[in-house]
Amino acid sequence: MFASRAPWSPNEPDVFIAAPESIVKKHPRYPAAKAGDPAASWNLVSEILSAALPDALSVLMRSAQIIAPVQAYEGVSVNRIPAAMGLWLERRYGAIMETSLVQINRVGHTGSSGWHRMANQALFDGDVVAGARYVLADDFVGQGGTLANLRGYVMEKGGIVDGFISLTGQSRSAKIGSRSETLVELRKKHAALETWWRRHFGFGFDSLTESEAVYLLRVDADTIRSRLSEEG
Numbered sequence: 001m002f003a004s005r006a007p008w009s010p011n012e013p014d015v016f017i018a019a020p021e022s023i024v025k026k027h028p029r030y031p032a033a034k035a036g037d038p039a040a041s042w043n044l045v046s047e048i049l050s051a052a053l054p055d056a057l058s059v060l061m062r063s064a065q066i067i068a069p070v071q072a073y074e075g076v077s078v079n080r081i082p083a084a085m086g087l088w089l090e091r092r093y094g095a096i097m098e099t100s101l102v103q104i105n106r107v108g109h110t111g112s113s114g115w116h117r118m119a120n121q122a123l124f125d126g127d128v129v130a131g132a133r134y135v136l137a138d139d140f141v142g143q144g145g146t147l148a149n150l151r152g153y154v155m156e157k158g159g160i161v162d163g164f165i166s167l168t169g170q171s172r173s174a175k176i177g178s179r180s181e182t183l184v185e186l187r188k189k190h191a192a193l194e195t196w197w198r199r200h201f202g203f204g205f206d207s208l209t210e211s212e213a214v215y216l217l218r219v220d221a222d223t224i225r226s227r228l229s230e231e232g
Contacts, residue, residue: 002202
């Protein structure tokens with residue numbers, strides 16, 4: 001079963017990152033929140049999002065009808081931080097949080113390498129309202145693959161993805177859609193690899209995130225195939 005992906009629009013919005021890792025991960029409620037404590041997740045999210053740039057958040061949410069948080073198991077518990085984000089945004093901006101849309105596999109992305117993340121793609125299932133406008137939420141953006149897969153699923157079912165929000169993440173990962181020049185460079189270096197990639201993952205290079213594409217540009221094709229096979 002392949003993850004859902006879709007090619008990026010030239011005007012794809014960046015991920016809104018609410019706060020740097022240094023602030024979020026040092027918050028006293030972060031360890032309990034990451035371990036699945038609902039109250040700790042709400043305390044963490046409320047403080048971080050309340051301190052985020054209100055104008056930028058308003059722009060992100062201005063056309064949103066539905067908020068879809070990434071709901072997934074991490075370790076032995078459900079990561080409840082994205083759902084707390086969805087609830088906070090619902091109460092503040094009036095969009096509805098979708099609770100039936102869930103990740104259906106365990107991928108073990110937390111603290112893992114880029115190779116592991118790409119080899120183990122997040123899969124989603126649940127209800128999507130065709131024609132509705134969505135904002136997708138996660139607690140961390142690294143390579144952006146999980147948000148890309150949730151976006152692909154929502155679009156495959158007829159939803160419209162207007163934006164992304166992450167509680168924290170790497171600043172370079174805010175640019176989630178691959179740049180046209182990055183895609184050209186990747187196809188120039190790894191032209192023969194794209195067929196193999198489609199066969200193994202079900203989508204082409206035009207659906208990679210910017211961070212994923214840059215990651216693949218660092219090495220040769222044999223290394224890519226070898227490392228992904230080791231991690232898959």
